[in-house]
Amino acid sequence: MKVEETRMTGRFGAGLSLFGLACALWAPVVQAKAQAQPSFAVASIHQSAAEVKFERDGKTETQPGHLLMKDVTVQTCIKWAYGVQRSQVIGPAELLKQIHYDIEAKSDEPANEAQLKLMMQTLLASRFALKFHRDKRELKGFAMTVVKGGSKMQPSKGDGVPYRQNSANGTVAKFMTMQEWGDFIAGPLEAPVVDKTGLPGRYDFTLDFTSYLPTEERSMRPELTGIVMAAMQGELGLKLESQKLMVDVMVVDHVDKPSEN
Numbered sequence: 001m002k003v004e005e006t007r008m009t010g011r012f013g014a015g016l017s018l019f020g021l022a023c024a025l026w027a028p029v030v031q032a033k034a035q036a037q038p039s040f041a042v043a044s045i046h047q048s049a050a051e052v053k054f055e056r057d058g059k060t061e062t063q064p065g066h067l068l069m070k071d072v073t074v075q076t077c078i079k080w081a082y083g084v085q086r087s088q089v090i091g092p093a094e095l096l097k098q099i100h101y102d103i104e105a106k107s108d109e110p111a112n113e114a115q116l117k118l119m120m121q122t123l124l125a126s127r128f129a130l131k132f133h134r135d136k137r138e139l140k141g142f143a144m145t146v147v148k149g150g151s152k153m154q155p156s157k158g159d160g161v162p163y164r165q166n167s168a169n170g171t172v173a174k175f176m177t178m179q180e181w182g183d184f185i186a187g188p189l190e191a192p193v194v195d196k197t198g199l200p201g202r203y204d205f206t207l208d209f210t211s212y213l214p215t216e217e218r219s220m221r222p223e224l225t226g227i228v229m230a231a232m233q234g235e236l237g238l239k240l241e242s243q244k245l246m247v248d249v250m251v252v253d254h255v256d257k258p259s260e261n
Contacts (some may be wrong), residue, residue, distance in 0.1 A: 038115055039122040040067075043105035046260050048072075057086075057187060058100065064110035067120065069103040074128060074255055077103070081120035084250060085186040085193065087139060091132075091252025099257065131254040139247045141192035142240040144182050146199065152237040153203040162202070170208040177202055185232075189225055189240075192247045197238065207235050 048071045058072035060080060069077070075096040078089050089096065107119060124130040160175040164184065173181065181203075182193040212231045232238045 037118050037122045038107070038111070039126070040105040040119045041108045043103065043123055043127065044261060045127060045258050046102050048100040048102050062113050062116055064112065065107040065116075067103070067105045067116050069101070071100050072103065073097050073100055074124075074130075077101075077120060077124060077128075078130070078250065078252075081117050081124060082250065083117070083183075084248075085183055087141070087186060087190065087192045088247060088249045089252065090137070090249050091255065095255050095257065096252060127258040129254060129256040130252065132250045132252045135249050135251050136246050137249045138244050139192055139249075141186075141194065141243065141245045141247065142189065143194050143196045143243050143245065144178065145239050145241060146197050147233055147237050147239050150237055151197070151199060151203075152235065153205040156202040156204050160202075169210045169213070170206065172206050174204045175202045176205075185228060189228060192245060193240070194245055194247070205236055207231055 057076045057079070059070040060072065060076075061068045069080075072080075073096060075086060075089050075091075078084070078096075079086050103123075105116075105119065105123065107116070111119065156175045162176050162180060163174045164176065165172050178195045178197045178199050182195045186193040209227055209231050212227050212234065229240045232240060
């Protein structure tokens with residue numbers, strides 16, 4: 001993992017209650033209606049240059065009323081806009097995963113990240129002609145639980161913006177919920193992660209993989225899943241158990257390659 005900084009102000013951001021967001025995410029709506037949701041005033045979409053390659057999910061930056069995405073796929077856009085894990089988005093790989101885009105969009109008035117996500121839902125429906133339906137699928141994934149000795153993480157003090165920064169061998173997180181952490185690690189694990197810790201609130205923690213990496217004497221390539229599982233148990237007091245899980249999914253029925261502008 002390379003160094004990156006992620007701010008998740010809009011995960012359950014201002015202007016949406018947790019219940020309201022859940023309804024917005026999992027209501028049985030096939031396609032977002034532009035008139036029922038806010039939309040960007042202007043949006044530019046271009047296919048990414050072949051030499052521009054960021055980590056798996058590209059790069060996403062937000063400012064009030066401004067969204068900038070670099071080297072992202074349609075699957076990444078859906079993941080960000082609807083607050084789901086990559087493995088929860090099911091559809092044609094050639095359109096969802098293989099074409100990368102640079103997107104810049106602005107609203108008429110300042111908008112927070114939660115509002116920008118709603119605008120991205122509208123953009124996906126209007127520019128990519130995205131249509132999908134909700135379903136449940138049994139998928140191989142991970143249940144995240146607390147080890148018998150208890151969690152080693154510190155509850156966050158006061159209020160703050162959820163924050164995560166990666167280094168070469170680890171990550172630092174602040175003001176992060178367990179569901180947010182599960183959503184993040186689901187990416188590199190390439191499998192759904194369900195939070196079953198029962199830990200409420202937000203936490204600060206540092207995860208250092210150094211002690212769990214293979215020694216130089218071992219020529220075998222490190223197995224990422226095993227390293228993540230060992231580090232989380234040793235450093236955070238969290239356990240990942242491989243299970244078959246019934247997972248809410250978004251099944252993409254239709255998506256188009258948009259014309260550039």
